Amino acid sequence: MTVTTRSLAGDTETYDLIGVGFGPSNLALAIALEEAGSPLRVKFLEARPAFAWHPGMMIPGADMQISFLKDLVSQRNPQSRYTFINYLHEKGRMNAFINRKTFFPSRVEFNDYLKWAADQFDCCDYDRRVIAIEPDTSAGAVQNVEVTSCDADGREVRYRARNLVVAPGGRPAFPAVCKGLACTDRILHTHDYMRKLVPQLRPNARIAVVGGGQSAAEVFADLANRPQAPHVDLVMRADAMKPSDDSAFVNEIFAPEQTDAFHDLPEGARLSLLKDLAATNYAVVDEDLIDAIYTMLYEQAVTGEARLALRARTHVTGVSLRDEDVGLELQTRSGVETAYYDRVIFATGYTRDLDEHTLHGLMPFCATRTAGRDYRLVMKDGFDPAVFVQGFSETSHGLSDTLLSVLAQRSAEIAHSLCHLTDPEQAVAAE
Ligand SMILES: Cc1cc2nc3c(=O)[nH]c(=O)nc-3n(C[C@H](O)[C@H](O)[C@H](O)COP(=O)(O)OP(=O)(O)OC[C@H]3O[C@@H](n4cnc5c(N)ncnc54)[C@H](O)[C@@H]3O)c2cc1C
Numbered sequence: 001m002t003v004t005t006r007s008l009a010g011d012t013e014t015y016d017l018i019g020v021g022f023g024p025s026n027l028a029l030a031i032a033l034e035e036a037g038s039p040l041r042v043k044f045l046e047a048r049p050a051f052a053w054h055p056g057m058m059i060p061g062a063d064m065q066i067s068f069l070k071d072l073v074s075q076r077n078p079q080s081r082y083t084f085i086n087y088l089h090e091k092g093r094m095n096a097f098i099n100r101k102t103f104f105p106s107r108v109e110f111n112d113y114l115k116w117a118a119d120q121f122d123c124c125d126y127d128r129r130v131i132a133i134e135p136d137t138s139a140g141a142v143q144n145v146e147v148t149s150c151d152a153d154g155r156e157v158r159y160r161a162r163n164l165v166v167a168p169g170g171r172p173a174f175p176a177v178c179k180g181l182a183c184t185d186r187i188l189h190t191h192d193y194m195r196k197l198v199p200q201l202r203p204n205a206r207i208a209v210v211g212g213g214q215s216a217a218e219v220f221a222d223l224a225n226r227p228q229a230p231h232v233d234l235v236m237r238a239d240a241m242k243p244s245d246d247s248a249f250v251n252e253i254f255a256p257e258q259t260d261a262f263h264d265l266p267e268g269a270r271l272s273l274l275k276d277l278a279a280t281n282y283a284v285v286d287e288d289l290i291d292a293i294y295t296m297l298y299e300q301a302v303t304g305e306a307r308l309a310l311r312a313r314t315h316v317t318g319v320s321l322r323d324e325d326v327g328l329e330l331q332t333r334s335g336v337e338t339a340y341y342d343r344v345i346f347a348t349g350y351t352r353d354l355d356e357h358t359l360h361g362l363m364p365f366c367a368t369r370t371a372g373r374d375y376r377l378v379m380k381d382g383f384d385p386a387v388f389v390q391g392f393s394e395t396s397h398g399l400s401d402t403l404l405s406v407l408a409q410r411s412a413e414i415a416h417s418l419c420h421l422t423d424p425e426q427a428v429a430a431e
Contacts, residue, residue, distance in 0.1 A: 010158045015043045016422055018147050018161035020133075020358055022046035022124045023053065024114060024404060025167035025390035028072045028411035030121050031082045035073075036415050040422060043159060044121075045149050047129035047168075051118040053111040056192045057215060059222045064110050065214070065244070065286065066404050067103040072117055075256060076408040082120075087113045127151045130168075134361040135383065136160065142365065142383045163421065165414060167390035168358055170350025170402070175210075177319050177329075178346070186326050187319065190215040190347045197345055198226075205230040208328055208339070210316055211347030212236035214244070217285040217293060219347060224296055224308050233339070235311045235330065241293070244284035253277055254400045256409035262398035263373050270395060277399055282349075319344070352392050352402065362387065370396050374417050375410065386421055388414050 019026040022044040033042060048055075069075070071084040080086070084105075088094045097105075105113070118124070128149035135142040147159040172189035174182040181187050188196050190211075197207075201223075207230050209220045220234045252258070262270060293310075300308055317336065318329030325340040354369060354377075365383040370393070372378060377387045390410065393401045400406040 009155065011043070011160075013041065013043075013160070014144060015159065015161045016040040017042045017163045017165060017418060018145075018159055019044040020130045020147075020164065020166045021168040022051065022118065022126075023167060023169050024072065024407055025169075025411070026165065027114065027118050027121075028407040029165060029167075029390070029414055030123060031073050031080065031117065032076075032408075032411040032415035033418070034121075035077060035080060036412070036419055038415065038419050040418060042123050043161075044124040045128040045130050045147065045159070046124055046126050049127045049152065051115045051124075051126075053114050054107070054191075055111075056195050057190060057218070058107060058111060058194055059218050060108070061222075062107045062218055063102075063104045063286075064107060065104070065246070068105050068110070069103070070254075070405050071113065071408075072411075073408045076412050082117050084110075084113050087116050090116070125149075125157075128157060130358055131156075132361055133164065133359060135365060140382075142385065145362070145385050161385070163386040163388075163418060165388040165390065165418075166354070166358055166392075169391060170352045171357070172346075173349050173351040174346050175316060175348055177316060181319055181321065182346075184321075186321070186324075186343055188343065188345045190219055190345060191350075193219055193222075193345060197343060200343075201226060201228045201230060202342070203228045203230075205342045206233075206340070207231065208233045208235050208326075208341045208344045209347055210235045210328075210344065211283075211349075212238045212241060212285075213283045213347060213349070214285050214289070215349075216347030217241065217289050219345060220308075221289060221293055221296070224293075229307060231307050233309045233311050233341075235314050235316060235328070237313070237315055238283065239312055241290050241310070241312075242279065242284050243287040243290055244281070245279045250277065250280060253280070253398065254403070254405040256400075256406050259397050259400070259406060259409075260373075263396060267395075270398075274395065274399060281399060281403070352394075354389065354392055359387075373397075375414055376417065386417070388417070390414070 017040055026044050068084045072082055073080040074083045088097050130147055131150045132148040134146045136144040136146050144160050144162055145164060147161060149157050172191040178187060207223060209216050216234060220232055223230050223232045297308060313332060315331040316328055317331045320327040326344045327338045327340050328344060329336060329338050365380050367378040367380050371389050375388045391402050
């Protein structure tokens with residue numbers, strides 16, 4: 001989306017803290033600050049017009065991959081009024097939920113829970129995409145930062161803050177072969193699946209889904225069941241769809257207390273542990289979804305229909321546009337061919353980088369690009385504001401960092417540091 005910026009308005013308050021993004025990470029922080037009795041003046045800036053958790057992947061029937069007990073707060077404070085259980089209670093669905101006998105709510109329900117919690121805070125300005133963060137150098141040493149946001153109509157609003165917490169999530173990642181072509185109406189990312197692909201779906205459309213992980217499988221299964229009966233190829237490099245490992249011993253790595261142990265390891269050991277445990281989260285699929293897809297393909301073999309195909313051991317080596325079609329150059333063990341589709345959707349994950357976008361203006365003041373154990377970036381002398389990051393520390397803090405598992409604890413640690421920075425006595429009282 002190109003936004004032409006127009007007038008510049010200003011919020012005249014200097015906030016103690018500005019949070020970039022109001023997804024689960026900063027929402028958990030809002031809760032932690034409230035529960036610590038923090039007097040900080042806080043403002044969160046959220047690009048979306050209203051609270052929404054991964055709306056582009058709100059696929060009907062998709063379930064959470066994590067227990068509802070790993071909500072915004074329960075692991076830290078099960079007595080909080082922001083627990084998933086209290087949400088069920090307030091919505092009058094406690095017994096019905098119990099009767100379902102599951103730890104895994106649907107994504108639709110978890111989004112509703114998150115929205116219910118977000119609606120209890122008035123410290124977030126929506127429709128405010130942060131487009132720049134600059135140091136305020138007017139007083140010599142940097143004591144504040146200027147945060148510029150932009151609304152959907154291109155109007156800029158500027159804010160000022162003493163401290164920052166940056167939690168914008170990941171950005172859709174496309175393979176290098178898409179360079180210059182990605183994000184057209186024909187070449188999409190699963191991030192936009194429900195918003196862009198589903199509404200445009202024509203009967204008998206030819207669609208390729210590229211990827212071998214959970215999102216690819218969910219989109220493939222959803223398309224397979226759509227009334228427009230599209231022809232769908234699932235194109236993946238791997239030999240087979242592999243199940244995610246959520247067995248009990250392996251799951252222990254997601255416990256909040258594992259963060260210290262992981263952080264204390266030497267870099268080489270951390271990287272090898274991440275590689276070892278990748279099958280909990282990356283390029284893997286829930287076993288029940290694998291079974292459902294296998295059954296779909298089996299039934300298709302019985303009827304002789306040829307609408308759905310799993311193209312394993314297939315690398316996408318080129319992408320091109322031809323008239324109304326998208327050409328995918330596909331390399332398999334038997335050679336290279338080009339297949340043509342109406343739409344191609346990439347389920348190729350998300351990138352998380354701190355420097356290129358949101359924090360660009362502060363990079364000259366960063367001493368390192370990795371956050372410390374307290375999720376705070378180390379800044380150079382003469383730069384006073386504390387800059388915390390959420391969701392950018394997988395290689396230093398462990399696999400949970402981009403997930404929901406550590407939200408309750410991480411937000412409390414950041415809240416504690418913030419209270420300590422601004423009022424050490426109050427922080428001690430909150431402990
Ligand atoms: C489809 C999908 C399903 C998932 N399911 C699970 C699951 O079941 N269990 C699990 O543990 N994890 C899951 N995850 C991982 C996911 O990262 C976390 O669930 C969670 O969303 C992380 O929260 P966050 O607040 O850090 O990031 P996000 O949820 O991405 O929120 C970031 C927010 O920042 C906003 N933002 C971004 N840039 C700006 C900007 N410049 N200015 C203002 N606002 C901005 C975005 O609009 C967004 O609202 C899933 C991820 C996806 C994509």
